[in-house]
Amino acid sequence: MPLPPIPSKLPDVGTSIFSVMSQLAAECGAINLAQGFPDYDPPQALTEALARHARTAGHHQYAPMPGLPRLREAISRKTAAVNGVAAPNPDTEITVTSGATEALYAVLAAVVRPGDEVVVLEPAYDLYGPAIRLQGGIPVYVPLRVPEFTPDWDLVKAALSPRTRLLMLNTPHNPSGAVLTAQDLTTLAELLADTTTLVLSDEVYEHMVFDGQRHASALQFPDLAERSFVLSSFGKTYHATGWKVGYCIAPPPLTAEVRRVHQFLTFAVSTPAQHALADVLADAEQYTTLPAFYQHKRDLFGQLMQGSRFELLPTPGSYFQLARYHHISDEGDLAFAQRLTREFGVAVIPVSAFYHHAQDHGLIRFCFAKRDETLTQAAERLRQL
Known part of the structure; x- marks a missing residue:
């Protein structure tokens, strides 16, 4: 006798947006500024x-x-x-x-x-x-x-x-x-x-x-x-x-x-x-050098994004950068993030994923914990929008 379906404790929860966007980045050969991990090694x-x-x-x-x-x-x-x-x-x-x-x-x-x-x-x-x-x-x-x-x-x-x-x-x-x-x-x-x-x-x-x-x-x-x-x-x-x-x-x-x-x-x-x-x-x-290390990356990414149609929000901490894209598209943030990955080769996270009811403020999240050359390549693609 086949077993009945197992009732889920989290029936409304699917695969994490971080896994979804990283997988999409891999499939598209996109630069992954989505998931929050560095693309450089730990200290020697x-x-x-x-x-x-x-x-x-x-x-x-x-x-x-x-x-x-x-x-x-x-x-x-x-x-x-x-x-x-x-x-x-x-x-x-x-x-x-x-x-x-x-x-x-x-x-x-x-x-x-x-x-x-x-x-x-x-x-x-x-x-x-x-x-x-x-x-x-x-x-x-x-x-x-x-x-x-x-x-x-x-x-x-x-x-x-x-x-x-x-x-x-x-x-x-x-x-x-x-x-x-x-x-x-x-x-x-x-x-x-x-x-x-x-x-x-x-x-x-x-x-x-x-x-x-x-x-x-x-x-x-x-x-x-x-x-x-x-x-x-x-x-x-x-x-x-x-x-x-x-x-x-x-x-x-x-x-x-x-x-x-x-x-x-x-x-x-x-x-x-x-x-x-x-x-x-x-x-x-x-660890005492980390503030300067990551401030450099934040500032570099900001400089590289000058001339783009993204509006970067202030970032006083972490290694994340939020941006508005309303000058580019009126799409929902998930659709825009997916299109950005597929068509322009840069993966990001839609901020609606951080709300329990997927509230959409037209914001996406970049991770700037990346090598300077990675940030440079990503910004070159983003300035094309």
């Missing part, structure tokens, strides 16, 4: 460290579930130095995860119960909503102001209820590159002061803040830090997205809950990769 010191530890006896078996002690200790020192805060306890406050994606899912699985509400500022990375729903949670979407993509804190306040379990932040923001300020986080701390709402602060682009600004982390605000899970990504920091190594910093009671899930989700992260990251994390130059 890191790849050499990985090779060294891959040849080291004893570095091929499971690492401890929370992460290698030496890596967690290095993360603690780096966090204190970069954020100007007390060093988080590596034993009770830091967990190494299989990328920030696993950390995010582990947090949601640990704290969100059926019927809990989770406030999400939109547009948002497309993982957020489905991961909340898989826990039985209810996403409560609050729109960011367009085109600045800044929060309206009155709307956020109105979205809070006795059922609000968690509020999700992302700064610098994907897809817009907007950056939350210290005043933003102070305001949020005041909004949550009399609540039991937790915070998930996705800070994977923390080292990509431009024009002399400084990254404002939830860790820097005691009233937020005591209720926050702060996520970071070595993949973003070291141009190694395929390594899938990230970490979560949270107070001991919250860390304990994340680890309860993490141990049954992935248990442990690549041992030689953790050793290699611990080696290079001591060299602060590897």
